[in-house]
Amino acid sequence: MTAHPAGPPAVKRSGARTASPKGFLTVGRTIAVPARRVSVLTALGLLALIAAASAATLSLGRLGIPLAELGEALSGGATGKNAFVLERLRGPRLTVALGTGAALGISGALFQSATRNPLGSPDVIGLSAGAGAGAAFAALLLPGTVSVPLGALLGAVLAMALVYVSTGTGFRNPARLVVAGIGVAAICTAVTQYVVYAMERDNASALTSYVNGSLSSRSWADATTIGLVLLVVLPLVALIARRLDIGEMGDDIAQGLGSDPKRTKTYAVVLAIVLSAGAVAVAGPISFIALTAPQIAKRITRVPGPHLLLSGLTGALLLVLADLAAQQLPLFDDLPVGIYTMAIGGAYLGYLLVRERRKGAL
Amino acid sequence: MATVTHVPPSSAPDKGAARRLYGTLIGLAALALTLAASVMFGSSTTSPGDVIDVLSGTADEQITTIVESRYPRTALGVLAGLCLAVAGTLMQGVTRNHLAEPGLLGISAGASAGIVTATAFWGASGSTAAMWWALPGALIAGIMVQVIGSAGAGRSQVRLVLAGAVLSAVLMAYIQAVTLSKPQVFDSYRYWVVGALGGRDFGVFTAMLPFAAAGLVLALALGRGLNALALGDSTAASLGANPWLVRSGGLIAATLLSAAATAAVGPISFVGLAVPHIVRAVVGTDFRRQIAFSAVVGPALLLAADVIGRVVMRPQELMVGVVTAFVGAPALLVAVRRMRGNT
Numbered sequence: 001m002t003a004h005p006a007g008p009p010a011v012k013r014s015g016a017r018t019a020s021p022k023g024f025l026t027v028g029r030t031i032a033v034p035a036r037r038v039s040v041l042t043a044l045g046l047l048a049l050i051a052a053a054s055a056a057t058l059s060l061g062r063l064g065i066p067l068a069e070l071g072e073a074l075s076g077g078a079t080g081k082n083a084f085v086l087e088r089l090r091g092p093r094l095t096v097a098l099g100t101g102a103a104l105g106i107s108g109a110l111f112q113s114a115t116r117n118p119l120g121s122p123d124v125i126g127l128s129a130g131a132g133a134g135a136a137f138a139a140l141l142l143p144g145t146v147s148v149p150l151g152a153l154l155g156a157v158l159a160m161a162l163v164y165v166s167t168g169t170g171f172r173n174p175a176r177l178v179v180a181g182i183g184v185a186a187i188c189t190a191v192t193q194y195v196v197y198a199m200e201r202d203n204a205s206a207l208t209s210y211v212n213g214s215l216s217s218r219s220w221a222d223a224t225t226i227g228l229v230l231l232v233v234l235p236l237v238a239l240i241a242r243r244l245d246i247g248e249m250g251d252d253i254a255q256g257l258g259s260d261p262k263r264t265k266t267y268a269v270v271l272a273i274v275l276s277a278g279a280v281a282v283a284g285p286i287s288f289i290a291l292t293a294p295q296i297a298k299r300i301t302r303v304p305g306p307h308l309l310l311s312g313l314t315g316a317l318l319l320v321l322a323d324l325a326a327q328q329l330p331l332f333d334d335l336p337v338g339i340y341t342m343a344i345g346g347a348y349l350g351y352l353l354v355r356e357r358r359k360g361a362l
Numbered sequence: 363m364a365t366v367t368h369v370p371p372s373s374a375p376d377k378g379a380a381r382r383l384y385g386t387l388i389g390l391a392a393l394a395l396t397l398a399a400s401v402m403f404g405s406s407t408t409s410p411g412d413v414i415d416v417l418s419g420t421a422d423e424q425i426t427t428i429v430e431s432r433y434p435r436t437a438l439g440v441l442a443g444l445c446l447a448v449a450g451t452l453m454q455g456v457t458r459n460h461l462a463e464p465g466l467l468g469i470s471a472g473a474s475a476g477i478v479t480a481t482a483f484w485g486a487s488g489s490t491a492a493m494w495w496a497l498p499g500a501l502i503a504g505i506m507v508q509v510i511g512s513a514g515a516g517r518s519q520v521r522l523v524l525a526g527a528v529l530s531a532v533l534m535a536y537i538q539a540v541t542l543s544k545p546q547v548f549d550s551y552r553y554w555v556v557g558a559l560g561g562r563d564f565g566v567f568t569a570m571l572p573f574a575a576a577g578l579v580l581a582l583a584l585g586r587g588l589n590a591l592a593l594g595d596s597t598a599a600s601l602g603a604n605p606w607l608v609r610s611g612g613l614i615a616a617t618l619l620s621a622a623a624t625a626a627v628g629p630i631s632f633v634g635l636a637v638p639h640i641v642r643a644v645v646g647t648d649f650r651r652q653i654a655f656s657a658v659v660g661p662a663l664l665l666a667a668d669v670i671g672r673v674v675m676r677p678q679e680l681m682v683g684v685v686t687a688f689v690g691a692p693a694l695l696v697a698v699r700r701m702r703g704n705t
Contacts, residue, residue: 119510119524124531166695175520176698182466182527183694186631190687193556197681201549205542208552212538287531335539342535349532352510 038301039310046313050098053320057094058086060328096218097323097337098316099226100279101289105315106237107275108290109297109308113244114268115174121290122160122276125181128285129188130159131277132211135284136195139207148210153281159184160273171269172262213286213338215323222282229278233271240267241308248304286338288345289315289322295348318344378646385644389658396665400436401429403669405677435559437567438626439668439682440661442559443633445574445623447660448581449616450634451641451652455588456612457508459522460639464500464620465631467511467526471533472503473624474555482540482547489569489626496621497573503529504617557628557683559668570626577618578657584611585650592647630683632690633664 059067065082073082085091108121122128134155138146146154162184167176192211196204243259254261276290293315297307300314322340329340402408408429415421416429446464453462464470476499477492511525541548553561587608590598595605623630637660638652645651664682667689671680 117521117524119521119528124524124527128531166698168699178520178524179461180695180698182523183691183698185527186465186687186694187691190556190684193552194681194684196552197556201545204552205545205548208538208542208548212535212542287535291528335542339535339539339542342532342539345528345535346532349506349510349528353506 036301036303038303039307042297042301042310043313046310046317050313050317050320053317053324054094054098057097057320057324057327058090060324063089092220092223093215093218093323094320095220095223096226096282097215097319099223099230100215100283100286101293101316101319102312103226103230103233103275103279103315104286104289104319105293105297105311105313106234106308107272107279108292108315109294109311110237110244110268110272110275111290112294113248114171114265114272115177116248117174117178118295119291120174120178121288122273123285123287123290124185125178126159126163126185126188127156127273127276127280128213128287129185129192130162131156131280131285133188133191134158135210136192136207139203140195140199148207149281149284152210152284153277155188156273156277156280156285159188160277171266174265177269209336210284212336213284213341214336215283215326216336218282226278226282229275229281233274233278236267237271237308240264240271244268244308284336284338286319286341288341288348289318292344292348293318382645382651386655386658389644389655389662392666393658393662396662396669397436397440399669400439400665401432404428404432404672405679434562434564434567435668436665437564438562438570439559439665441567441570441574442623442627442630443661443664444657445570445577445619445660446630446633446664447637447641447656448578448653449619449623450636451638451649451656452581452584452588452612452616452619453634454638455592455649455652456609456616457522458592461520461523461635463632463634463638464616464624465629466523466635467507468503468529468533469500469507469617469620470624470629470631471530471537473497473500473621474629475499475503475533475537476621477625478537478540478547478551481550482544489566492625493569493573493622496625497617500617500621500624501614503533504613508613554628556681557630557686558679558681559627559664560672560679560681562627566626570622573618573622577615577622578653580611580615580618581653582650584608584615585648585653588612588649589647592649628683630664630686632686632694633660633667636690636693637663 055067055070059065059070063081063085065073065078065085069078069082072078073086078086111121112118131152132155135148135152137155138148138151142151163177163180164170166180166184167173169176171177196208199207243254243264246257246259247254247261247264251261254264272290279286294307294311296318297310297314301307301310319337319341322344323337325340326335326337398410398413401413402410406428408425412421412425413429416426421429449469450463453464453467454460456462473496476495476497479499480491480495481487507522507526507529510529511522537551541551587598587603590601590603591605591608593601598605598608620634637656640659641652641655645655664686667685668682670689671682671685674680
């Protein structure tokens with residue numbers, strides 16, 4: 001689902017041809033998946049990097065499981081301190097980071113493909129701000145009745161609903177979507193700032209931490225939540241991946257090829273929002289993973305298309321790395337992971353700046 | 363090149379002149395009204411008669427104290443409103459983008475980042491220091507957003523705004539990182555960032571005055587150049603204006619104005635977005651008139667928002683930055699429905 005077939009789809013009826021056609025990944029004689037070699041290699045490379053980053057997350061630091069014992073611990077033989085670290089502390093946190101990162105990466109790829117804009121992602125157009133306002137609202141006005149993560153989820157969904165209503169054309173017109181999203185984000189940010197202003201300092205500081213997206217003290221319940229979200233949404237994403245691919249050739253061509261580009265865009269944006277909202281529910285509004293992961297995936301492979309799978313892998317890698325930095329860097333004490341993903345966003349902006357100077361095209 | 367005939371800014375002189383006259387009168391009346399309201403309303407309301415008594419020095423001590431306590435925030439509101447509105451008008455002229463304004467394009471966020479950096483790492487304090495530190499932050503942010511958002515073949519209004527949103531998000535994350543690790547800075551930051559006119563004395567006003575004056579003078583000097591620029595770069599050049607110079611001057615003036623406003627009262631959005639639209643509808647396309655009229659409408663709008671914020675949640679107060687977001691953002695959402703095109 002991540003790449004074009006190189007030519008017109010070759011005949012791939014069961015076992016009719018023995019040689020694997022170019023642009024297809026064949027398994028045995030019956031299964032042929034369209035995939036470019038570069039995409040497959042990139043995916044394998046990313047998986048290797050994710051494995052390395054995960055191992056580092058589990059083994060670094062004072063409480064880390066030594067690398068020599070890691071294999072045994074993972075295969076179920078953990079005891080004592082190692083079992084506690086793996087099952088209570090870092091295991092759930094790592095799993096949540098992987099799932100959330102993947103969800104955000106795919107969400108951004110869907111969104112950027114639908115809006116055809118390299119600066120867009122659900123968190124920029126109000127989802128994060130909405131989640132923040134929801135969390136703030138729950139923390140200040142409804143303490144106890146609505147939990148902060150639930151408030152964040154409701155806020156995110158409400159903000160997106162507000163965007164949907166206020167564009168007048170739903171999610172079909174990318175330009176309107178962006179401007180309306182920024183307007184909604186402004187309202188939500190004002191709410192959050194007011195609440196932070198009105199609270200006592202310690203509560204306000206805790207809330208500000210949460211509003212930036214945090215992975216500290218996650219449980220297996222959070223991991224299950226994001227896993228379920230991915231399990232439900234990914235098949236739907238696979239269903240529209242082809243049409244999204246065609247959509248990148250332009251509305252007219254897509255229409256000529258028999259798909260309904262406006263409907264595809266709406267589906268893509270809705271799925272992107274569901275994935276981001278799932279991420280918000282377990283980790284708070286983490287910014288810039290959704291924005292940068294698809295762009296990085298695109299730069300590595302240099303082939304056209306929305307790169308859904310690769311974006312997901314890149315997102316997972318970025319978030320695990322950012323969380324590793326949050327846990328191990330002695331720079332600041334106990335900063336939320338969202339602050340470190342900001343560095344990724346900043347680097348992306350810097351890259352854009354440099355490229356603008358050189359090429360003059362976005 | 364073919365000769366360029368100079369098109370007068372408004373096509374029907376008589377009708378335009380009448381609209382300008384009435385528009386200006388209404389604007390001035392609105393400003394007078396909001397000025398009066400700003401000294402009258404608050405957690406305890408005073409009557410117009412009381413205010414007149416205070417002005418003539420015949421009121422009793424308590425009323426005098428109440429009314430006079432509202433002078434600094436009123437003066438600050440006038441100056442900040444002027445700065446934001448003129449900055450917005452300049453930016454919309456320079457970028458030729460009707461969505462440009464200091465808040466949306468990340469210039470306020472740049473100013474905030476400058477101030478927070480100085481406060482946290484170099485122990486800067488006081489309003490004049492804040493002005494100076496806000497300047498480089500705002501300028502760098504302004505240049506960055508221009509480069510990222512408006513270069514290339516795919517130049518569009520939306521891309522510039524999106525670049526501003528992304529830049530703001532990065533800067534805000536940086537600010538959060540700094541403030542979260544320094545509790546003292548966090549405490550003063552959260553009271554400032556929400557955007558409030560109250561609780562400040564005349565010192566802030568006087569610190570802001572030179573920056574605002576410099577920005578305004580530069581803006582007025584650029585009016586003719588901006589008029590030429592509106593006709594396109596090559597036409598502007600053939601009319602004797604240097605597009606690059608006008609653009610840089612406009613950006614510097616806008617930076618001065620928005621940095622001063624941000625340092626004084628916190629980042630306030632939408633005043634700079636809304637005022638130029640109102641002003642264009644009244645005085646037409648001539649930038650000299652637009653800038654002058656912005657200086658009337660901006661203060662009126664900001665003071666009105668401040669008065670609303672004082673009244674709606676009495677005895678508590680809603681900060682002016684919250685009010686402008688709640689009033690301005692829906693206006694933007696309404697404007698979205700009139701947008702055409704896909705990107």
